[in-house]
Structures are given as structure tokens and as C-alpha cells.
Amino acid sequence: MTAPQLPSDRDLRRLVQFSSGDGRIWLAGQRMVLVHAAALSSLRSELINTIGPIATRRLLLRAGFAAGEQDAALARQIRPGRPLQEMFAVGPQLHMLEGSVQVTPELLNLDPEAGSFHGIFRWDHSWEVETHVRDFGPQAEPVCWMLLGYASGYTSAFMGRPILYKEVACEACGAASCRIEGRPVAEWPDGEQLSRDYDADSMLLKLENLASEVQSLRSTLQAADDLGPLVGHSRAFNVALDLLRKAAATNVTVLLTGETGVGKERFARGLHAMSSRKDKPFIAVNCAALPGDLIESELFGAEKGAYTGSAASRPGRFERADGGTLFLDELGELPLSAQAKLLRVLQDGAVERLGATQARKVNVRIVAATNLDLAAAVKSGRFRQDLMYRIDVYPILIPALRERPDDIEPLALHLLQRFTSLHEKTVPGFTDRALDALRHHDWPGNVRELENLVERGVILAGAGEMVDACHLFPSLPSRSEMTVNQAGRLERSADGPAATVAREALVRGISLEDLESELIQAAMQASEGNLSAAARMLGLTRPQMSYRLERIKARDVDSVG
Numbered sequence: 001m002t003a004p005q006l007p008s009d010r011d012l013r014r015l016v017q018f019s020s021g022d023g024r025i026w027l028a029g030q031r032m033v034l035v036h037a038a039a040l041s042s043l044r045s046e047l048i049n050t051i052g053p054i055a056t057r058r059l060l061l062r063a064g065f066a067a068g069e070q071d072a073a074l075a076r077q078i079r080p081g082r083p084l085q086e087m088f089a090v091g092p093q094l095h096m097l098e099g100s101v102q103v104t105p106e107l108l109n110l111d112p113e114a115g116s117f118h119g120i121f122r123w124d125h126s127w128e129v130e131t132h133v134r135d136f137g138p139q140a141e142p143v144c145w146m147l148l149g150y151a152s153g154y155t156s157a158f159m160g161r162p163i164l165y166k167e168v169a170c171e172a173c174g175a176a177s178c179r180i181e182g183r184p185v186a187e188w189p190d191g192e193q194l195s196r197d198y199d200a201d202s203m204l205l206k207l208e209n210l211a212s213e214v215q216s217l218r219s220t221l222q223a224a225d226d227l228g229p230l231v232g233h234s235r236a237f238n239v240a241l242d243l244l245r246k247a248a249a250t251n252v253t254v255l256l257t258g259e260t261g262v263g264k265e266r267f268a269r270g271l272h273a274m275s276s277r278k279d280k281p282f283i284a285v286n287c288a289a290l291p292g293d294l295i296e297s298e299l300f301g302a303e304k305g306a307y308t309g310s311a312a313s314r315p316g317r318f319e320r321a322d323g324g325t326l327f328l329d330e331l332g333e334l335p336l337s338a339q340a341k342l343l344r345v346l347q348d349g350a351v352e353r354l355g356a357t358q359a360r361k362v363n364v365r366i367v368a369a370t371n372l373d374l375a376a377a378v379k380s381g382r383f384r385q386d387l388m389y390r391i392d393v394y395p396i397l398i399p400a401l402r403e404r405p406d407d408i409e410p411l412a413l414h415l416l417q418r419f420t421s422l423h424e425k426t427v428p429g430f431t432d433r434a435l436d437a438l439r440h441h442d443w444p445g446n447v448r449e450l451e452n453l454v455e456r457g458v459i460l461a462g463a464g465e466m467v468d469a470c471h472l473f474p475s476l477p478s479r480s481e482m483t484v485n486q487a488g489r490l491e492r493s494a495d496g497p498a499a500t501v502a503r504e505a506l507v508r509g510i511s512l513e514d515l516e517s518e519l520i521q522a523a524m525q526a527s528e529g530n531l532s533a534a535a536r537m538l539g540l541t542r543p544q545m546s547y548r549l550e551r552i553k554a555r556d557v558d559s560v561g
């Protein structure tokens, strides 16, 4: 195909939602900002005057590239199953919808399988030409930098390989229109030089890349420990972390409290890793997971023949943790008889295997965790008071996730990295809308719930697609049905303008036929009788519009006759 037609952009226009009540505009899941072209112009010319045209050009190329990449993630979602050219047209059409430039495709040949691409597009009304010529007069070199970056970013992300554009003609240089041509980097004779424009060549960007490389290497190393490190920067989190750090320097018994799922084991491991015991074992026991008659032999070990079935002597977890840390999770669930034995071990610093006659010295730091109120458990007779005093020496309350909303995003990003590497899938990030939904969730299940949601999101998002709100919360309606209400929360967009009109029509007893006929006539009037224009207004094709008009005329004749 040489000069493809752009399909209707009605599907795209429906993705734009104004949520003026809370100061936000959405394009699907991306937050957008309506900026005055004059503001962008002044930013652009100040950049040129301060850092020079070459640096400004690169900066804007890269900014445009990032915007194009974002829009490419939408293309396959919005027009699934449509012919490839229509899917691709999302980019040029969004570029128009976003008010950047008018795009007319002149040539478009693409084959993602084979990796081949050749596209030529004509540009009119480029905002960059307008502002540049006004500020600096006619130019010898093309000036549509951000636009060009957008085309390269969009096409590269869409094709999954670097495709770069050149502006072969620019209105700023006296051409009638701007014109761009895009090809795979390798097919440009000067491809290497072109791609250098997008290279992170400044020291700053290099450092940033190194930092992210170190971070990803670090997370790979930690992948074996699927509990991950402690992530957060909120005040509540830092208070807990500070207490933990102080405890790490001593051998004090630590009691971690807080709701289920806040990550008590993660904190216990963090404490161990920060302590001088870090090269010795960290042993975890879940007191609620073992049946009452097994827990004692698990904790304290057993000699051969100590009880039915104990065919050989074996050490308990206390002995295994010697020199290191023993984490007793859900301590509140420990049976009373085991509580008595545990108390003795803590008092004597020695453990006696079941059926043994002699105690063995152990050097173990105890970290206990519970989501029960131990004082209440003592009152109801379920927990020994003397044991509580031994354990509750240095309590640390791990805050619930809803109490540290600032940590949700860094945690989610950390988990995303972990699950994308676990599932070997490329998922570039979260949409703004997904992050917004995460921030507004109540998190009854805390960090564990967040882990589950992010893993589900990674699995549900398409390859190369960002995790959206409906991937995290499948009970939420899909993107197109969603809007943001006055309170800034996501909800089904039942209150769109169409719904308002529909309710009004019902109240006033207007029939569907009358509503249709009025709507069609209003569109004809507004377009001054231009059938094609009226059809476009209603998202219809010209034949569909003409059919409906005929039907209305026939109806009117019927009712008159």
C-alpha cells in the first residue's frame, strides 16, 4: 500500500476524559496535561538561549521519543485484531489528537515479523515550526524536534526494534509542508549518527543508567530470597527501620507486631542481615503451621526413641540456628506446653532435646512475630505471662500498608522488577491510572496483597504493555468503561454525558426514534448540510448516515400521510 487512509479516530477521542473536579485529564491510563502552546514555546526558546540549539534539539528529541513510546503501548490495546496499518495509525492519530501536528501518511510498508519498515508522512501545522519561526525566523535546518522524536519513539516501540526518522523537508526551511521518512536504523547509511541523538550521552544520563543497572543486578542477586529487601521511604516505615537497625547492633529479643501480611519475616530477615550474625543461619518457624504434637520436636529436637516413630536423633531448629537468628512466626499460636519449654530455653540459654538427659548450650537471637494482642492472650489464659515478659522486650510495630501510602509506588515498582524477571516478561511499568488505583486501595492484606496484585498484573498485561488498573483489579471494569470521580477514585463511567442525556430523555418521555432523528438533524445543521462531516460527528460512515437520513424522511412522510 502506498498512501493509506487513516481510519476514524472516534475510538481514540473516547479515550480522552476530563476530570476537572480533581484536576486531571486522562488519555486511557496516561495522565495528560493541557498546556498552552505559548508556554511550550517560551520553554523551548529559553532552552535554546541557555543550553544552545544542539543540546535543546537532543533534549526535545528524547522527550518526544518518550511520549511516542507511551502511545505505542496503547496501539495494540485499542485496536486489537484490526489490520496492522490501522493499529499503527493510532500513533499518527494520537499525535493529531494531542494537537501536535496534522499527519498525512504518504507511504507505509511495515512487517513486524520480518522487521521491515518504511514510512513517509507529510506534516502540516507543526507547533514547533510555528513557534520556532516566530522566535528565530526562517531556518536552514529542520526544527520539528519533539515531533520527530515522537515518531521515532512510537514506531520503535510499535515495531519492537529501533526505527528512526529523518525530517527530509521542513516548513521552517521554506518547504510547503514538513515531511519525515522512517527506516530501521541499520538501513540508514548514517544510522549510527542518527541513533547517537537518542543516546544517553551526557554524564548525568550515563550515571542514571549505571544506577539502574546496579539496581537490577542487585534484584537479580536477591531473586533467590523471594522475600526481597526492605523497600520504603515513608515516615512510618523509617521509624520501624530505625528501631530495627538499633536492635541489630545488640542481641536483644525482638517482637515484631502488626497486621497480617505487613512483611514481618522480611523485617526479621532484614534484622538478621544487619546484625553481626549475618553469616550464620537464619531459621524461620511458623508456630501456627505445625501440629501441636510436632512443634516441640521441631523446635527442640529429639533423641532416638524419644517418641513413637523417632527412629534417629535429630537436632531441632534452635540447634540449627546456633550462632544465628531464630524467627518464631505467629508465636501467639504456640501450645501452652511448648510455651513452658520455650521459656526454659530462653532462661537457661540451653536446649534439651525430647528424651535427652542433658541440655546443649545454644547461642541464638530470637525474633518473634505475632498479629495477636499478647496481653489479651495472657488474660484469656492462652499465653503465659512470664513468657510474654521474656519476649516483649523490644517491640517493633510494622505499620500497615495503608498507613504508609508513600511506600506503595516504590514497593510496586520493586515487585514489578521481581515478577518480570521471574516470569521472563517485558512489562515496562504501570500506567498512571494503575498507580492511582493502587494508592486508593485500602490494602486489608498489606504487602502480601500488593505482591499478589502485582504478580497478577504482570501475568495479565500483554508483553511490552504497561500494567493497567484493570490488570491489577480484574473486578474493575476495563479502561474504556472507567473514569475518575470527584473524589479522585476510579469508577464505572455511568455518569458520562451520554448517560445524562439518556436519563433526561427518559424523564421527558422522548422516544428513541425522536432522539435519533433530532440528533441526526442537529448534526446535519451543524455541518451545514455536509453529509460526510455530519457522519463524522456522529462516528458513522457516510453510507450509514445516508441510510438513517432516508429512514427518517420515510418516517416523516408516513406520519404526515
Ligand SMILES: [Zn+2]
Binding pocket: 126, 129, 142, 143, 144, 167, 169, 170, 171, 172, 178, 179
Ligand atoms: Zn518541520
